[in-house]
Amino acid sequence: MFEGHPIADILKRWSEELPGSRWHIVGGAVRDALLGRALGDIDILVAGVEPVALARFLEERGQVDFVGRTFGVFKFTPKVDEQIFAAAKIGSLDIALPRREKPANTGGYRDVTTHADPHMPIEEDLARRDFTINAMAWEASSDRLIDAHGGQEDLKKKIVRAVGDPTTRFQEDYTRMLRGLRFSVQLGFGIEAATWEALRASMTHVNEIRHGLRLVPYELVSRELVRSLEADPIRAAELWTDAGAVEALLPALGAGWPLAVRKAMARLKEEDVLRALDGKPVPSHVRVGMCFAHLGREGAVALAERLRLASSGHGVDVTLLRRLASGVDVALYKELGATPWMTGEAAMKLLNLKPGPSVGKALDLLIDAQAKGKVGSPSEAEAWLTTHWRAE
Numbered sequence: 001m002f003e004g005h006p007i008a009d010i011l012k013r014w015s016e017e018l019p020g021s022r023w024h025i026v027g028g029a030v031r032d033a034l035l036g037r038a039l040g041d042i043d044i045l046v047a048g049v050e051p052v053a054l055a056r057f058l059e060e061r062g063q064v065d066f067v068g069r070t071f072g073v074f075k076f077t078p079k080v081d082e083q084i085f086a087a088a089k090i091g092s093l094d095i096a097l098p099r100r101e102k103p104a105n106t107g108g109y110r111d112v113t114t115h116a117d118p119h120m121p122i123e124e125d126l127a128r129r130d131f132t133i134n135a136m137a138w139e140a141s142s143d144r145l146i147d148a149h150g151g152q153e154d155l156k157k158k159i160v161r162a163v164g165d166p167t168t169r170f171q172e173d174y175t176r177m178l179r180g181l182r183f184s185v186q187l188g189f190g191i192e193a194a195t196w197e198a199l200r201a202s203m204t205h206v207n208e209i210r211h212g213l214r215l216v217p218y219e220l221v222s223r224e225l226v227r228s229l230e231a232d233p234i235r236a237a238e239l240w241t242d243a244g245a246v247e248a249l250l251p252a253l254g255a256g257w258p259l260a261v262r263k264a265m266a267r268l269k270e271e272d273v274l275r276a277l278d279g280k281p282v283p284s285h286v287r288v289g290m291c292f293a294h295l296g297r298e299g300a301v302a303l304a305e306r307l308r309l310a311s312s313g314h315g316v317d318v319t320l321l322r323r324l325a326s327g328v329d330v331a332l333y334k335e336l337g338a339t340p341w342m343t344g345e346a347a348m349k350l351l352n353l354k355p356g357p358s359v360g361k362a363l364d365l366l367i368d369a370q371a372k373g374k375v376g377s378p379s380e381a382e383a384w385l386t387t388h389w390r391a392e
Contacts, residue, residue: 051118188232365388
């Protein structure tokens with residue numbers, strides 16, 4: 001299944017070099033390999049060897065950071081075979097031992113006790129995972145697919161199905177419901193009936209608070225929502241609405257959000273917009289921003305602030321969102337597709353501003369100047385904004 005991929009040859013060699021060890025690729029990389037999709041992050045699971053021996057083995061071949069030492073998780077950056085890893089576009093690997101989890105069943109993704117056990121059957125490790133399509137492993141030494149939960153069959157059926165009882169899976173971590181929606185959108189899969197019913201019935205829990213903290217932080221909501229919208233805006237809006245996620249998490253979007261997204265995407269297909277973009281694909285962050293434009297300037301910005309879009313690292317630029325929601329002239333689409341020369345944080349530092357409307361006003365001025373060709377670099381942006389803001 002991973003034939004020809006450099007990581008396969010390396011893991012087979014390591015299986016021989018570390019006696020008793022069994023090296024596996026697990027999770028999303030196995031799913032994507034079976035689907036013929038490009039591989040993203042590659043997670044490795046090693047059974048049959050004690051943590052100290054594994055750490056020593058890895059340290060002989062690169063740098064090891066014990067990101068989850070008590071959980072048996074190591075982040076490995078190779079020095080030996082560095083060129084091979086680079087050719088495979090792998091900078092580092094997460095390498096874990098098989099582990100058991102004891103969830104508190106609060107729905108909080110961090111409310112779980114984990115215990116690594118190198119001698120635990122890998123099938124038991126896979127049983128704790130969220131969906132069957134993510135609960136498969138490939139063993140390097142035997143070139144064997146380990147699939148105890150029907151993940152391969154569900155890939156053929158194009159469905160997302162929870163491992164075991166779906167209500168139990170979601171109660172262990174409510175974030176899994178949003179991940180399920182995202183996988184459905186990204187892969188173009190349906191959601192298995194029992195999983196869908198449990199998901200809809202449990203969706204109201206995503207807003208629960210424990211010890212003063214959200215069980216599902218808004219940053220995680222933002223990540224799953226934006227990834228869904230990046231994959232397919234129309235499908236994402238429909239699925240998030242039908243699942244009750246919009247009503248529970250984002251009621252400001254309204255029941256008519258799917259129709260608003262359809263109209264926004266149609267707008268981006270108009271000839272004058274395509275002409276402004278010189279025939280290039282509409283940038284992802286512009287497409288995502290347009291999904292919120294029907295809220296208007298203040299509503300879109302309020303939603304962005306609620307979802308922590310500016311700080312989550314998974315959202316769209318709030319200044320861009322503000323301008324899209326204000327109804328920008330089509331001639332500016334090309335400029336909106338470009339990277340702004342200054343962030344809100346940089347503007348605050350430069351002009352000694354506090355968070356608030358003044359930051360947006362300053363960035364609006366700068367973007368107008370950028371669109372008109374008056375600013376062409378970060379240094380020019382800094383000089384221009386300093387001069388014109390003082391003139392205000």
